[in-house]
Structure formats: C-alpha cells, structure tokens
Amino acid sequence: MKKHNFNAGPAVLPEYAINETVKAIQxxxxxxxxxxxxxxxxxxxxxxxxxxxxxxxxxxPDDYHVIFLGGGAxxxxxxxxxxxxxxxxxxxxxxxxxxxxIKEAKLYGEVDVVASSKDKNYSYIPKNYTIPTDADYFxxxxxxxxxxxxxxxxMDSPVPLIADMSSDIFSRPVDVSKYAMIFGGAQKNFAPAxxxxxxxxxxxxxxxxxxxxxxxxxxxxxxxxxxxxxxxxVLPIFTALKTMEWMEAEGGVKEMEKRAIARSTKVYDCLENxxxxxxxxxxxxxxxxxxxxxxxxxxxxxxxxxFLELAKERGLVGVKxxxxxxxxxxSCYNALPMESVDALIATIHDWDAAH
Ligand SMILES: *Cc1c(COP(=O)(O)O)cnc(C)c1O
Numbered sequence: 119m120k121k122h123n124f125n126a127g128p129a130v131l132p133e134y135a136i137n138e139t140v141k142a143i144q145x146x147x148x149x150x151x152x153x154x155x156x157x158x159x160x161x162x163x164x165x166x167x168x169x170x171x172x173x174x175x176x177x178x179p180d181d182y183h184v185i186f187l188g189g190g191a192x193x194x195x196x197x198x199x200x201x202x203x204x205x206x207x208x209x210x211x212x213x214x215x216x217x218x219x220i221k222e223a224k225l226y227g228e229v230d231v232v233a234s235s236k237d238k239n240y241s242y243i244p245k246n247y248t249i250p251t252d253a254d255y256f257x258x259x260x261x262x263x264x265x266x267x268x269x270x271x272x273m274d275s276p277v278p279l280i281a282d283m284s285s286d287i288f289s290r291p292v293d294v295s296k297y298a299m300i301f302g303g304a305q306k307n308f309a310p311a312x313x314x315x316x317x318x319x320x321x322x323x324x325x326x327x328x329x330x331x332x333x334x335x336x337x338x339x340x341x342x343x344x345x346x347x348x349x350x351x352v353l354p355i356f357t358a359l360k361t362m363e364w365m366e367a368e369g370g371v372k373e374m375e376k377r378a379i380a381r382s383t384k385v386y387d388c389l390e391n392x393x394x395x396x397x398x399x400x401x402x403x404x405x406x407x408x409x410x411x412x413x414x415x416x417x418x419x420x421x422x423x424x425f426l427e428l429a430k431e432r433g434l435v436g437v438k439x440x441x442x443x444x445x446x447x448x449s450c451y452n453a454l455p456m457e458s459v460d461a462l463i464a465t466i467h468d469w470d471a472a473h
Contacts, residue, residue, distance in 0.1 A: 122458035124448045125436035126263055126409060127285065127306040132453040135360035142356055156352050164356050165344060171362035175371055176287075178294045178317060183341040185316040186355050191215075191284045191303035194314065196222035197335045198257065198280060198299070203227040204328035208253040208277065212267060213240035214442060215282060216259040223257075232256070239443070240265040243404045251276045254326065255298060261286035263306065264440040266397075266411030266447065267404045272296040278322050286408050287315065288365060289452060290375040298322040307408070307451045308365075309358035312351040316340075365452065374452045381450045381459045382407040388463045393470045394418045398445060413445035418473060422446075425469060432465045434458075 123130040142151040147160050154161060169184045178184065187193070195218045199207060203226040209219060211234035223229045230253060233244035240262060249256045255278040261268045263285040270290060273279065278298030285306040294300065299318045305311040316337065323337050333339055339347050345355075365374060386405060389397040389412050398411040414421055425446070429437045439445035448462055 119433045121433045121435050122461050123435055123454065124450070124458070124462070126440070126447060126449040127303070128311045129306055129436075129449055129451050130453045131308075131310070131357065132361055132364040134364045135357050135453075138360040139353070139357045143353075151353060151356055154352075156346060156349050161352060164352075164359055165346065165350070168355050168359040168362065169344075171359060171366065172315065172317070175362055175365060176292055176294055176317070181320045182294060183316075183318050183320060183323065183337075185318065185337065185340045186345045186350055186358070187314045187316060187340060188312065188351050190311075190314055191282060191301060192218060194282070194301045194316070195219045196225065197337075198255075198301075199223040199226040200329070200335055201331055201337065202255055202278075202322075202326045202328060204254050206230055206250070206253050208232050208250055208256040210234075210244065210247070210256070210258045211236060212243060212259050212269075213262040213265040214440075215263060215284070216257075219257050219259070219282065227254075235267075239398075240267065241399050241404075242401055243267050243269055249275050249277060253277045254328070255280050258282070261406055261408050263406075263409050263449075264443060264447075266399050266406045266409045268406035268408065278319075278326065285449075285451075286406070288362075288371055288374060289378050289408060291371050298326070304354060304358055306449075308361040309354045311354070313354035313358060315358075361453070377452070377456075378407040378450070381454065381456065382410060384456075384459055384463060385410050385448060385450065388466055392466055394421075394473050395446075395466060395470075408449060408451060410448045410450060411439060411443070411445060412448075413439075421473075428469060429465060432461060434462055434465060437462070 172184045206228040207223050208230045211231045230250055233247035235242050235244050256275050257280040259282040272293040280299045283300050284302040287302045301316045304313045389395050395412050399405045437446050439447045
C-alpha cells in the first residue's frame with residue numbers, strides 16, 4: 119500500500135533526492151560516496167554546490183556565510199549564547215524549541231523572555247512585546263514544530279535577530295538581511311538527519327563574539343574552513359544538495375510557499391468544517407503551514423486511538439501529535455505530495471461521516 123509521510127522529522131524528502139542519494143552510495147566517481155575523502159575534489163564540488171544552492175534559493179546577501187555542521191539544531195542552542203551572550207539576551211517563548219534555547223542561554227548570562235504564549239499552551243504567537251535595546255541579540259523560533267504555530271514575518275529588531283528555522287526553512291522567501299543568523303536542523307525540510315545549516319552575517323559573526331570559543335563552537339573557524347574544519351556529515355550534505363536542486367527545478371522557494379499555502383489551506387479548511395475535529399491554533403495568522411496540529415472535540419476525545427487506527431489503515435504515517443502535547447499533527451513539508459493531503463482529508467471526511 120502507498121504510504122503517506124506526515125512525519126515531523128526526519129521527514130518526507132523528494133524522490134529525486136532519495137534516488138540520487140542511492141545512486142551516489144552505489145557509485146560516486148567509481149567509489150561509494152560513503153567511502154570517499156571529504157577532502158576530495160568530488161566532495162568539494164558537493165559542498166560548494168550546497169552552499170551556492172542555499173544562497174540562490176534564499177537570495178542570501180554576499181556578506182553572509184552558509185555553514186553545514188553536525189550536532190543538530192539543539193547544539194546551536196548553546197553555541198549561540200556561548201559566542202554572543204555577553205550580558206543579556208532576549209528570547210521569545212513560543213514553545214518547546216524556543217525553551218530549548220532559553221534554557222541554554224541561562225548558562226551564560228541574563229535572559230530576558232520578552233513574551234510567552236505558555237498561558238494558552240503555546241497555541242498562539244505573542245504580539246506587542248518590546249525587544250530590549252540593550253540585549254546582545256534577540257532569538258526566536260519561527261516555526262514551532264510541536265505546537266503548530268509559525269512566525270512568517272521577517273521582523274525588524276533593534277538588536278541582532280537570530281532565528282531557529284529548523285522546520286520551515288525553504289518553505290517561503292526570507293529577507294535574510296533582517297537576520298544576524300538563521301539556523302536549522304535539516305531533517306525537517308531538506309535532508310536526512312545529521313546536518314545543521316547556519317546562515318550567518320559576517321560582521322555579526324566576527325564582531326559580536328564575547329569570550330574565547332573552543333574551535334568546534336567557533337563559527338569563524340567553520341566559515342573560514344568552508345565547513346571542513348573536521349569531517350562534515352558527507353552524506354546528509356549530498357542529499358541536502360539534491361533536495362535544493364529539486365526545489366530550484368520546481369520553481370524555488372516561491373513555488374514551495376505556493377504549495378505550502380495550498381496544502382495547509384486545504385487541511386485547515388477541512389478541520390474548520392469537521393464535525394469531530396478542530397485545529398488547535400485558532401488564529402489563521404499564527405497557524406503553521408508546516409505542522410498542522412488538531413484534536414478531537416471534547417465529546418469525541420476518548421476516540422484518539424481509534425482515529426490513529428483508521429489513519430494507519432489508510433497508510434497515513436506520523437499523524438500522532440508529539441508525545442508532550444498529544445492530539446494529532448500532520449506535518450506537510452515541501453516534498454509532501456498533494457495526493458497525501460487529499461488522503462488525509464478523505465480520511466477525516468469518512469471518519470466524520472461515521473460519527
Ligand atoms: C526539531 C527541531 C529542533 C531540534 O533539532 P535537532 O536537530 O534534533 O537538534 C530545534 N528547533 C526546531 C524548531 C525543531 O523543529
């Protein structure tokens with residue numbers, strides 16, 4: 119049976135990227151890409167190609183570096199304050215992953231949480247807060263993968279703006295110039311697990327550092343060495359390159375955004391009109407296009423396991439909500455075909471009709 123991949127991450131990738139990866143594992147210039155030196159010319163071309171593709175896709179200005187690192191987005195949670203938190207940093211508390219950054223920053227200095235949506239289980243994006251002008255930087259999590267909210271506006275900030283875009287990078291055009299730094303674990307929207315992308319402004323990178331930094335936590339080293347100070351995650355970077363090639367061939371991030379809007383509008387409309395379900399994020403402005411969270415209405419709430427059973431029968435994989443929040447979550451990343459969205463909607467319609 120055909121399966122529909124709604125996994126939150128690692129997640130759906132384009133068939134093209136997977137097929138190209140299989141081929142490169144079997145034959146990459148006569149050897150397997152798994153067994154070549156990362157210092158070979160062939161791999162240089164992959165690394166340079168990946169950096170160039172990211173720059174083209176997001177229209178990244180010349181005074182930025184694109185770096186590919188190991189360690190996941192979670193490692194960035196401490197590397198950022200280690201480098202740049204001198205006295206005080208500002209954070210916006212929009213849920214689990216935002217808190218991941220806040221927790222680590224507290225190890226290095228004062229943390230000013232400018233606003234939080236904790237009062238309503240992180241089901242909205244806080245508005246009307248003030249970013250302190252004496253903060254070393256302001257960090258936000260653009261797409262809250264677990265709670266299903268998203269900030270899509272490239273905001274103005276009086277201090278350097280840092281964004282965790284792990285789960286929505288490449289899903290829309292971004293005005294990179296508004297950010298001092300963008301980072302993301304690649305396993306949500308453009309690669310298998312194992313690689314993290316960092317897009318960083320050169321001036322910020324070089325001038326904001328506030329303490330001696332160990333080599334592997336030093337963005338300047340990784341930028342200077344073209345992400346090859348040590349052995350980089352060779353295979354995930356190759357797949358990332360192939361996914362980016364696919365995005366470009368399909369029409370770039372403008373087209374990815376169009377598709378994300380089409381997919382998410384369909385699913386939210388279906389949930390709004392459902393007899394038994396509702397979307398957990400009420401304000402359409404705040405709803406994630408990538409991770410659509412929903413629940414059964416109170417009178418049906420004890421049927422969660424039954425719906426998951428039906429989803430399984432229909433080949434819908436990964437629709438269970440994150441273990442910390444429960445309910446359901448349909449992750450609809452760039453490579454998710456509309457056919458999968460339609461399968462989810464048909465399942466919800468059939469379920470509604472039976473209840
Ligand atoms: C998944 C996720 C993370 C954690 O990523 P790892 O690569 O597993 O460390 C951080 N932030 C966001 C927004 C995420 O979705």
